[in-house]
Amino acid sequence: MHAARHLTSLYLVRDGHVLLLYRRGSRAIADSWVGIGGRLEPGELTDPTAAALRELQEELGVTPDQLTDLALRYVAVRDTGAEIRTTYYFTAGLDATATVPAECAEGDLAWFGLEEDPRLEMPVTARIAFTHWLSVGRHDRTLRFITVGADGRETGPA
Template sequence: MIRARIMATAMLFHNNELLMMKRSPTRTLSPGMWAAVGGHVEPAEISSPRNACLREIYEETGLLEEDIIDLKLQYILLRLNQQEVRQQFIYTAQTTRKDVLQTEEGDLYWIPRDQVLQRDIPFIYHSLLEHYFLHGSAEHIWVGTAGYNQQAEPEVHWTALVDPEMK
């Protein structure tokens, strides 16, 4: 039976640094790896992943909405993980401050942008970061679907999400 999981994530920047979490080795998803701040969308938040993202930011960092500048939906990732379809809404933003809380989820660090991809990062998040660093912020939303290339290597296929009715 296929299940579904909806998540909201934030790539938070302060100047040229990205806030990353070194996940606790006891976590179910990506234990011990580097990740962004975020988590599951609660049932009451299904129609507003932005609210879920703000809640997760606060729970995992202590940053309030007023500490965040230009929170923008930039990516939607879809992937199949065993018998679970995962849909992840990824937002980008700048923060006005760097002091953050530490929680049981993992340890938070501000990583210089040129060192981010050197971390032990899950494949799908690594692909997203590579794409973002190459293309930067866009006026549209990118949709990424995980799959394989012709050499049977995992990759993410990126498509701009557009409304075909708008010209």
């Protein structure tokens, strides 16, 4: 039997850059670069968008009215051997007037150019989703799926 963990991750875009979080001290992943997000609460299991918006407001103070084009872009399922992790990856534009701190309670925040290939240390499904989104996914509105088995075998984005 496996435990289940449901997570969100949101890549915020503004002026040709994407905001990432260097998350420190997580119980689920090693210190690494991720989108803004976190764990779904029990009442959010049928609404990952609500969870992503809640996490965004908790971590950055950014509200839904400061976003444009919020979209679910990738759904990743990973078998870690101990649990099944489902991560919902979103993207959204961030209003030019929205203030973003340099750090939050979860770690440090940094903007990266969309034309860069930053090759950052990321959890496996985050790396797959982010790399694909930079090169292909940000040019369309397709929802894609990623799976990573307990043996580390990856499939997707499909």
